[in-house]
């Protein structure tokens with residue numbers, strides 16, 4: 001389950017419906033997927049894509065995506081730092097950024113046209129669609145590991161356009177972790 005934090009409002013959202021609704025209000029699609037048939041997170045990419053073929057087909061029809069692949073990032077991935085440095089500064093692109101997380105965790109920050117920046121921590125089972133033109137940036141969590149299905153409208157991929165706003169420097173790329181439990185004050189507010 002994704003966790004959304006809105007630092008300016010000192011709010012943390014951890015329930016599926018409130019996460020989905022909040023993200024929808026800023027133009028971000030969020031879903032949870034279960035495979036049509038069980039598949040291991042370490043299965044070969046073709047098996048992963050086959051297991052989620054129905055969901056991928058629906059997304060392609062909905063968003064005009066033409067290709068899907070599986071990206072696999074681990075702490076020892078060659079060139080990892082350079083790769084991360086491309087995405088951890090505020091940018092936008094002409095293509096949607098669509099990720100379905102198979103393993104590991106990551107942190108998207110979204111900077112909507114109006115309203116505060118929010119952080120979305122994604123983990124296995126989470127689908128996120130960041131529409132084209134959305135200002136955002138991405139960091140890995142502390143394990144520095146993520147495996148995800150990606151969908152593309154243009155098979156050649158996209159080029160990030162950097163805003164150079166520096167806004168990303170104001171937000172800590174800190175993940176809360178899968179065992180996150182809201183602090184007592186927040187928990188009371190949720191009840």
Ligand SMILES: [Fe+2]
Pocket residue numbers: 087091092093097136160
């Ligand atoms: Fe991006």
